[in-house]
Amino acid sequence: MGRPVIAEPRRAALPLRRWQAMTLAERQAWLAWLFLLPALLVVVGVAMVPLAQTVYFSFTDKRLGALRPAQWVGLENFRFLLTDPLWWTAVKVTVQFTLITVAFEFLLGLLIALVVNSRFPGRGPMRAAMLVPWAIPTVLSAQMWKWMYNDIFGVINDLLKRAGLIEQNIAWLARPDTSLLAVASIDIWKTTPFVALLLLAGLQVIPDELYEAATVDGANKVRQFFTITLPLLRPAIVVALIFRTLDALRVFDVFYVLFGARPDMQTMAVYAQNYIVAFSDVGYGSAISVAIFLVIAIFVVAYVTTLKVEVQT
Amino acid sequence: MRTMRAGDPYRHVLAQRLSRRHVLSRVAALGLALSAVSALLAACARQQATPTQPPAAQPTATPTTAAAETPAAAETPRATPTVVTTPETTYSLENPPQVFNADRAKQYSGATLTYYGDSVGIGAEMDTALAGAFTAATGITVNVVPKPESATENYAAYQRFFAAQSPDVDVMMIDVIWPGAFAPHLLDLSQALGEEAKAHYETIIENNTVDGKLVGMPWFGDFGMLYYRTDLLEKYGFSDPPETWDELEEMAKTIVGGERAANPNFAGFVFQGNAYEGLTCDALEWLASSGGGRFVENGQVTINNPQAAAILNKARGWVGTIAPQGVTTYQEEDARQVFQGGNSAFMRNWPYAYALGNSQDSPIRGVFDVAPLPAQPGNPHVGTVGGWQLGVSRYSRAPEAAIEFVRYMASPEVQTWRAVLGSFVPTIPEVAAKPEVIQAMPFLEPMEAVERVTRPSREAGERYNEVSTVIFQGVNRILTGQDAAQVLPQVAQQLERILG
Numbered sequence: 018m019g020r021p022v023i024a025e026p027r028r029a030a031l032p033l034r035r036w037q038a039m040t041l042a043e044r045q046a047w048l049a050w051l052f053l054l055p056a057l058l059v060v061v062g063v064a065m066v067p068l069a070q071t072v073y074f075s076f077t078d079k080r081l082g083a084l085r086p087a088q089w090v091g092l093e094n095f096r097f098l099l100t101d102p103l104w105w106t107a108v109k110v111t112v113q114f115t116l117i118t119v120a121f122e123f124l125l126g127l128l129i130a131l132v133v134n135s136r137f138p139g140r141g142p143m144r145a146a147m148l149v150p151w152a153i154p155t156v157l158s159a160q161m162w163k164w165m166y167n168d169i170f171g172v173i174n175d176l177l178k179r180a181g182l183i184e185q186n187i188a189w190l191a192r193p194d195t196s197l198l199a200v201a202s203i204d205i206w207k208t209t210p211f212v213a214l215l216l217l218a219g220l221q222v223i224p225d226e227l228y229e230a231a232t233v234d235g236a237n238k239v240r241q242f243f244t245i246t247l248p249l250l251r252p253a254i255v256v257a258l259i260f261r262t263l264d265a266l267r268v269f270d271v272f273y274v275l276f277g278a279r280p281d282m283q284t285m286a287v288y289a290q291n292y293i294v295a296f297s298d299v300g301y302g303s304a305i306s307v308a309i310f311l312v313i314a315i316f317v318v319a320y321v322t323t324l325k326v327e328v329q330t
Numbered sequence: 331m332r333t334m335r336a337g338d339p340y341r342h343v344l345a346q347r348l349s350r351r352h353v354l355s356r357v358a359a360l361g362l363a364l365s366a367v368s369a370l371l372a373a374c375a376r377q378q379a380t381p382t383q384p385p386a387a388q389p390t391a392t393p394t395t396a397a398a399e400t401p402a403a404a405e406t407p408r409a410t411p412t413v414v415t416t417p418e419t420t421y422s423l424e425n426p427p428q429v430f431n432a433d434r435a436k437q438y439s440g441a442t443l444t445y446y447g448d449s450v451g452i453g454a455e456m457d458t459a460l461a462g463a464f465t466a467a468t469g470i471t472v473n474v475v476p477k478p479e480s481a482t483e484n485y486a487a488y489q490r491f492f493a494a495q496s497p498d499v500d501v502m503m504i505d506v507i508w509p510g511a512f513a514p515h516l517l518d519l520s521q522a523l524g525e526e527a528k529a530h531y532e533t534i535i536e537n538n539t540v541d542g543k544l545v546g547m548p549w550f551g552d553f554g555m556l557y558y559r560t561d562l563l564e565k566y567g568f569s570d571p572p573e574t575w576d577e578l579e580e581m582a583k584t585i586v587g588g589e590r591a592a593n594p595n596f597a598g599f600v601f602q603g604n605a606y607e608g609l610t611c612d613a614l615e616w617l618a619s620s621g622g623g624r625f626v627e628n629g630q631v632t633i634n635n636p637q638a639a640a641i642l643n644k645a646r647g648w649v650g651t652i653a654p655q656g657v658t659t660y661q662e663e664d665a666r667q668v669f670q671g672g673n674s675a676f677m678r679n680w681p682y683a684y685a686l687g688n689s690q691d692s693p694i695r696g697v698f699d700v701a702p703l704p705a706q707p708g709n710p711h712v713g714t715v716g717g718w719q720l721g722v723s724r725y726s727r728a729p730e731a732a733i734e735f736v737r738y739m740a741s742p743e744v745q746t747w748r749a750v751l752g753s754f755v756p757t758i759p760e761v762a763a764k765p766e767v768i769q770a771m772p773f774l775e776p777m778e779a780v781e782r783v784t785r786p787s788r789e790a791g792e793r794y795n796e797v798s799t800v801i802f803q804g805v806n807r808i809l810t811g812q813d814a815a816q817v818l819p820q821v822a823q824q825l826e827r828i829l830g
Contacts, residue, residue, distance in 0.1 A: 081489055168656030169595050169668050188656035279605040280803040295795045
């Protein structure tokens with residue numbers, strides 16, 4: 018407990034007395050909270066309040082522009098959501114898309130990061146050029162790819178035909194069996210540079226001495242990769258995977274440009290947007306948002322738990 | 331009292347119980363989780379706070395995929411002259427029609443109106459010219475504000491105005507599918523403009539009448555029609571465009587069979603097969619021209635019937651045979667590019683494609699024509715109605731002046747002027763029959779007898795977008811391979827839930 022304190026004569030000084038009764042560590046902890054307060058208020062204001070509002074709306078039948086006030090409908094929105102086959106299609110499409118893109122982006126990104134991490138002439142321009150797909154706004158690149166995939170005058174069909182790989186033009190974006198791969202390839206093209214950049218940063222903090230020592234000990238390159246590079250790169254890998262997974266689960270723009278409201282190619286976000294914007298159905302839209310939140314939360318929890326395990330070992 | 335909490339790295343450092351590296355990694359993990367969660371929350375919040383169009387790409391002026399989009403023929407570039415002279419009149423942008431109701435309108439002189447008009451191209455120029463003439467003649471100031479170009483954004487903007495009961499807008503352009511949704515917020519014009527309304531096409535007036543209230547004056551129209559290649563029909567021995575869908579199928583098969591040798595990409599028939607508002611329009615034409623009804627009639631959902639299933643399954647058979655497989659992703663502009671590029675014998679589209687097909691650099695200039703869409707034997711030729719109306723906000727501070735402005739804008743004089751100079755399809759039969767208008771739009775004459783069919787926007791009211799989405803998603807599923815007999819009952823059930 019605190020040291021004995023001489024009683025102050027004035028009442029107004031009560032907090033001051035308490036302050037003086039604290040240890041240095043306690044005082045600093047209080048100060049820290051005080052300095053964090055503005056930031057916390059901002060977080061509460063921009064994140065917590067809208068979230069609470071969204072959760073509240075998800076139990077109502079609120080509509081934009083409706084003349085009557087919103088009414089409490091209990092779990093009705095969620096009941097409808099769980100029985101809507103379009104929602105489950107959207108979940109399936111989104112998760113498939115996430116698994117495919119994150120896997121490929123990670124593998125390709127790692128490969129590129131390793132290449133641009135090694136020393137070769139023109140490495141600087143190469144690193145810059147690598148980022149071009151990432152720098153183009155998605156709506157633009159998606160539109161560009163949409164034209165490239167076009168079944169009549171698309172350049173992809175043209176190239177494949179010239180190479181003799183196909184005889185008839187393929188409607189890449191129309192066929193159910195090629196649509197998902199087509200859109201996944203756009204995301205992989207676009208986002209692999211981002212993953213490579215994150216991994217490159219991780220690679221650059223690995224000290225060269227470790228490799229020198231390994232070489233002296235007679236470890237070959239493959240062995241070095243698996244015993245030095247990969248374990249030390251792990252934190253960067255985890256960061257990259259979390260970022261990409263969460264982004265992929267929220268994917269909207271590329272699907273919206275390519276497929277619009279096509280029933281078999283909606284993502285969770287497109288499904289939600291349709292209800293909120295086109296149908297003005299804020300109540301049900303909020304229920305969808307909450308559901309998306311929960312789906313993503315599952316992934317977050319999974320990642321964060323694996324991250325914790327990592328910290329303790 | 332000084333208990334150590336696990337999640338308080340700051341105190342751990344003070345207590346010297348953790349290394350700096352450990353703390354950093356924990357803080358990093360926490361930060362990551364927090365930023366991920368807040369990004370997510372921000373996304374949810376954004377969706378909720380701003381009901382506007384997401385950054386959808388709109389490289390062309392065609393509708394994007396959102397449900398509230400409607401074919402926006404008016405927003406495409408037009409190859410039109412700026413001065414047209416007939417024996418009686420000279421039409422030019424500088425010389426808008428005389429304000430015939432000036433005397434009547436002058437009593438509201440001094441009022442100020444805000445008009446949400448056309449945002450791009452010649453339509454915007456014409457709006458400014460007309461508003462200028464009206465102000466000069468009446469003393470009523472008209473501020474022309476370009477409406478949002480995207481129909482979805484436009485819809486959302488009006489919705490916000492109305493939700494706030496805002497007097498900031500008096501007269502506004504209303505899409506043909508919006509009267510049902512906006513009727514509670516629009517003035518009933520039937521008292522003031524009922525006489526004038528009689529001159530317009532009955533179906534459009536009917537479309538704009540909600541619960542006996544006329545909520546919008548028809549301003550310009552749109553309808554689906556069949557474009558066909560005259561040279562190819564002749565080459566393969568067909569004298570006339572197809573009368574029935576079966577005929578179209580046969581002709582397309584013959585032409586495709588002959589043309590594929592030279593052009594492997596050649597398609598017989600292109601239309602709007604993407605899952606969006608345009609497909610609702612196309613499907614309405616297929617159904618209404620083959621005894622399949624109009625989705626919803628007199629409050630009853632009628633979409634699930636054998637004729638509808640038959641024609642939709644027939645359309646499914648087109649995909650990959652006479653139509654390219656990619657047609658299930660096509661919107662207006664995709665179809666037009668294929669047709670105008672010389673890669674298709676037939677196309678269903680709106681009138682805007684006519685002027686573009688005949689433009690200087692068009693490969694099909696002069697070798698195509700238009701006809702009414704085919705109909706199965708015993709059924710009428712139909713065309714889905716598109717187009718825009720002029721409505722007056724209930725929250726306007728100068729409703730009388732606004733009504734006079736609408737009286738002028740929707741009049742036969744202004745519609746003739748707009749038709750001749752801007753190729754805006756008139757909504758008054760008398761105007762459509764004028765020689766100078768027919769000269770500007772030669773397709774008006776063959777299309778005169780076509781029955782104009784409307785989408786069920788009045789029945790659905792504010793839930794029209796949901797109704798249309800259910801329809802086009804169902805039809806798209808059929809086009810991509812599912813059996814109409816299985817899909818239609820589901821669609822009907824969903825429609826009944828929305829409308830019930």
